[in-house]
Amino acid sequence: MKITTTLAAIAMTGTAVAALAHSGATGIVKERMDAMKAMGDAVKSVAPMMRGEMDYDADAMRAAARTFQEHAGDAMTELFPEGSGGMPSEAKDAVWEDWDAFAELADRLAVYAEGLEGAAGNGMGQGGQMDTGAMMGGDAGSMMGGGSMMGDASGMMGGSAMMGEGGSGMMTAEHIAEMPTDAAFTMTTEVCSACHSRFRAEDG
Numbered sequence: 001m002k003i004t005t006t007l008a009a010i011a012m013t014g015t016a017v018a019a020l021a022h023s024g025a026t027g028i029v030k031e032r033m034d035a036m037k038a039m040g041d042a043v044k045s046v047a048p049m050m051r052g053e054m055d056y057d058a059d060a061m062r063a064a065a066r067t068f069q070e071h072a073g074d075a076m077t078e079l080f081p082e083g084s085g086g087m088p089s090e091a092k093d094a095v096w097e098d099w100d101a102f103a104e105l106a107d108r109l110a111v112y113a114e115g116l117e118g119a120a121g122n123g124m125g126q127g128g129q130m131d132t133g134a135m136m137g138g139d140a141g142s143m144m145g146g147g148s149m150m151g152d153a154s155g156m157m158g159g160s161a162m163m164g165e166g167g168s169g170m171m172t173a174e175h176i177a178e179m180p181t182d183a184a185f186t187m188t189t190e191v192c193s194a195c196h197s198r199f200r201a202e203d204g
C-alpha cells in the first residue's frame with residue numbers, strides 16, 4: 001500500500017516535470033517561448049498554401065513575414081540573457097558559449113523575413129528555385145523543389161540535414177525579395193531549422 005502510494009507519487013512527479021517543461025515557464029523564458037510559438041503559428045498558417053492545399057494569399061504571407069521580423073534580430077537575442085538556460089528552457093548552453101553564431105542567425109532571420117515580405121507577391125517558382133538550390137549546396141536543389149518538406153512544420157523545424165554548417169553566406173533582403181515566394185519562404189524557415197538544430201535541445 002505504502003509502496004503503491006510512493007510509486008504513484010513518483011509517477012505524478014514525472015508528469016508534473018514534463019508538464020512544467022511545456023507550460024511552467026515564467027518570465028523571460030516564457031516570453032521567448034511565446035515569441036517562438038507566434039512564429040511557429042505563422043509558419044503553420046502559410047504552410048498549407050505552400051503545399052498547394054489552400055489558395056495562395058500574398059497578404060497572409062506578408063503577415064507571417066512580419067511576425068518573423070518582429071521576433072528576430074535584437075528582439076530575439078534580448079530574450080536570451082546570460083543565465084536563462086536550464087529547466088524548463090530548451091535552449092542549449094551553446095547559445096551563450098557561441099553567442100556570435102546565435103546572434104548571427106537571429107539577425108539572419110530578420111533579413112530573410114524582410115526579403116520574404118518583399119517576395120510575397122512574386123508567385124511560386126518553377127525552375128527558379130534551382131538557383132537557390134545550387135547556392136545552398138548539397139541536396140538543397142531537390143529539397144527546394146519538393147512539396148514534401150513542407151509537409152509539416154515541426155518536421156521541417158527539426159531537420160538539420162538541410163542546412164550545411166556555414167554552407168551559405170548571408171544573403172541580402174533585396175536578393176531574397178527577387179525570389180519566387182516559395183523559395184524565399186524555404187530560405188527563411190531554414191534559418192529556424194539551422195538555429196534549432198544547433199541551439200535548441202531535442203524535445204522528442
Ligand code: HEC
Nearest residue numbers: 033036037039040089090091102105106109192195199200
Ligand atoms: C537564433 C536562433 C533561433 C531562431 C532563428 C529561431 N529559433 Fe525557435 N527557438 C530557439 C531556441 C533556443 C528555442 C528554445 C527556447 C527555450 O525553450 O528557452 C526555440 C524554441 C522554439 C519553439 C518552441 C517554443 C515553446 O513553446 O517551447 C518554436 C515553436 C520555435 N522555436 C519556432 C521558430 C520558428 C518558426 C522560427 C523561424 C521563423 C524560429 N523558431 C527561429 C532558437 C531560434
